Amino acid sequence: MNKEPASVSAYDTAYPRIAMTVDCIIFSFDGNELKVLLLHEPDRPNDQWSLTGKFASDEEELDDVACRVLQQHTGIESAWVEQLRTFIHPRPAGKVLTVAYCALINSKDQQLQLSGSLLQWHSVRELQFTEFGHKDLVSYCYKWLQKRIQEHPLGFNLLPEKFSLREMQNLYEAVLETRLDRRNFRKKFFAMDLLVDTGEYENDVPHRPGKLYTFNFRKYEECKPNGTGITFL
Amino acid sequence: MNKEPASVSAYDTAYPRIAMTVDCIIFSFDGNELKVLLLHEPDRPNDQWSLTGKFASDEEELDDVACRVLQQHTGIESAWVEQLRTFIHPRPAGKVLTVAYCALINSKDQQLQLSGSLLQWHSVRELQFTEFGHKDLVSYCYKWLQKRIQEHPLGFNLLPEKFSLREMQNLYEAVLETRLDRRNFRKKFFAMDLLVDTGEYENDVPHRPGKLYTFNFRKYEECKPNGTGITFL
DNA sequence: ACAAAAGTGTTCGTGGTACACCCATGT
DNA sequence: ACATGGGTGTACCACGAACACTTTTGT
Numbered sequence: 001m002n003k004e005p006a007s008v009s010a011y012d013t014a015y016p017r018i019a020m021t022v023d024c025i026i027f028s029f030d031g032n033e034l035k036v037l038l039l040h041e042p043d044r045p046n047d048q049w050s051l052t053g054k055f056a057s058d059e060e061e062l063d064d065v066a067c068r069v070l071q072q073h074t075g076i077e078s079a080w081v082e083q084l085r086t087f088i089h090p091r092p093a094g095k096v097l098t099v100a101y102c103a104l105i106n107s108k109d110q111q112l113q114l115s116g117s118l119l120q121w122h123s124v125r126e127l128q129f130t131e132f133g134h135k136d137l138v139s140y141c142y143k144w145l146q147k148r149i150q151e152h153p154l155g156f157n158l159l160p161e162k163f164s165l166r167e168m169q170n171l172y173e174a175v176l177e178t179r180l181d182r183r184n185f186r187k188k189f190f191a192m193d194l195l196v197d198t199g200e201y202e203n204d205v206p207h208r209p210g211k212l213y214t215f216n217f218r219k220y221e222e223c224k225p226n227g228t229g230i231t232f233l
Numbered sequence: 234m235n236k237e238p239a240s241v242s243a244y245d246t247a248y249p250r251i252a253m254t255v256d257c258i259i260f261s262f263d264g265n266e267l268k269v270l271l272l273h274e275p276d277r278p279n280d281q282w283s284l285t286g287k288f289a290s291d292e293e294e295l296d297d298v299a300c301r302v303l304q305q306h307t308g309i310e311s312a313w314v315e316q317l318r319t320f321i322h323p324r325p326a327g328k329v330l331t332v333a334y335c336a337l338i339n340s341k342d343q344q345l346q347l348s349g350s351l352l353q354w355h356s357v358r359e360l361q362f363t364e365f366g367h368k369d370l371v372s373y374c375y376k377w378l379q380k381r382i383q384e385h386p387l388g389f390n391l392l393p394e395k396f397s398l399r400e401m402q403n404l405y406e407a408v409l410e411t412r413l414d415r416r417n418f419r420k421k422f423f424a425m426d427l428l429v430d431t432g433e434y435e436n437d438v439p440h441r442p443g444k445l446y447t448f449n450f451r452k453y454e455e456c457k458p459n460g461t462g463i464t465f466l
Numbered sequence: 467a468c469a470a471a472a473g474t475g476t477t478c479g480t481g482g483t484a485c486a487c488c489c490a491t492g493t
Numbered sequence: 494a495c496a497t498g499g500g501t502g503t504a505c506c507a508c509g510a511a512c513a514c515t516t517t518t519g520t
Contacts, residue, residue: 004368016288016289017252017262019250019291020249020330048419055248056249058252058329061321062320085316086295086316086332088293094291095292096291097253100385129382151346
């Protein structure tokens with residue numbers, strides 16, 4: 001934070017002013033695959049997909065802008081949202097500073113608000129083989145999420161309020177692109193002691209129904225910080 | 234990324250333009266304590282310390298701006314620098330978007346360039362008990378560093394090119410504010426197999442000199458990514 | 467009856483933690 | 494000789510990984 005000019009009027013002109021967008025990389029899980037929400041502008045060429053986002057001023061907190069982007073496109077009022085990274089992005093009309101956010105929602109409880117543009121869920125796996133403008137950013141965010149979801153129980157944000165352990169495991173297997181042992185997975189989650197047994201069971205399943213759990217957000221908030229032993233990757 | 238106006242001239246006025254700074258939280262280690270570099274403007278009240286930083290345009294990569302901030306204040310041409318977080322910061326002359334960076338340098342090899350303003354190293358421990366403008370940001374960055382340094386061997390960036398294991402352990406103990414077992418610490422670092430024995434020894438020490446090592450940056454770059462097992466904090 | 471997934475314990479190996487003695491150097 | 498930190502190995506414990514059978518429900 002360097003010297004500032006003496007007067008406000010000088011300030012207006014002394015420093016460059018730039019345009020800024022807040023973009024959201026919105027993930028959801030359909031039971032099989034991790035999906036990311038992309039939009040297609042009607043006046044653009046086909047198969048040109050971009051992220052949801054909006055231009056912003058300095059009058060609003062960045063987190064609030066990100067929530068508003070999410071709200072406008074999905075109708076969701078509150079969700080897990082976290083700032084990812086900021087970078088300068090060349091655009092047709094000039095360079096823009098973009099603050100990227102990652103959002104996790106559960107798509108089942110919500111309806112997309114289409115709002116003129118075409119919104120569509122895309123498989124994250126498939127996007128690896130597609131070229132599009134924000135491919136690198138989505139990949140970056142996906143890797144970040146893979147790491148983050150192993151350090152914090154974020155998976156709950158991608159599931160309905162009540163979920164079975166099978167759904168949870170499918171989610172982790174999809175996000176981490178691996179297979180996990182069912183017994184060890186259960187053991188781990190029960191040991192965390194953040195699951196609340198609702199007493200209810202799945203229905204609509206063509207086999208023995210599993211128990212439904214909810215996530216104890218309050219308890220999680222209380223017992224976050226630890227971390228003593230040095231452990232490199 | 235929403236619709237853009239049809240013409241570039243419309244673009245100039247259609248979206249708000251804001252001022253941006255890139256600020257660096259610069260850490261070093263003096264052998265005992267973790268320090269952070271703060272500057273004091275001559276025309277400000279006493280004991281008003283702020284971070285190093287500069288206003289920036291959209292013409293330069295953010296990482297490059299951060300490096301230039303570092304270079305201007307410390308004379309260091311290349312160092313470990315990582316983007317931390319972006320936020321909107323109220324200033325006397327209006328709101329400013331600030332992109333915060335964390336930098337790690339070893340102060341022994343370098344001389345500070347004082348450049349008119351007063352630059353001074355401050356103990357991170359002591360700052361916990363001081364009120365100043367960027368206190369929260371420094372605390373945030375410090376916590377972030379504590380976590381980051383346990384996942385990646387970043388400590389090397391705070392030490393001279395050749396260092397003893399004692400120096401390294403002092404560093405980790407200072408950053409993590411804890412005591413570590415010497416034998417286990419050595420075992421861990423040797424197991425990583427990223428230390429290169431230089432064959433040289435400390436001098437200037439009033440006791441048996443320790444071996445000096447260098448860090449194998451190349452090997453580290455090659456073997457970064459792993460991470461399979463789910464492990465919450 | 468059959469298919470499909472739910473639910474449940476034990477063993478083994480790895481890796482972290484705790485701990486004490488002799489060695490090399492400078493004063 | 495003495496003080497100071499350098500250098501080394503072993504035993505215990507916790508946690509993650511591997512692994513198979515019985516139970517419940519729907520068709």
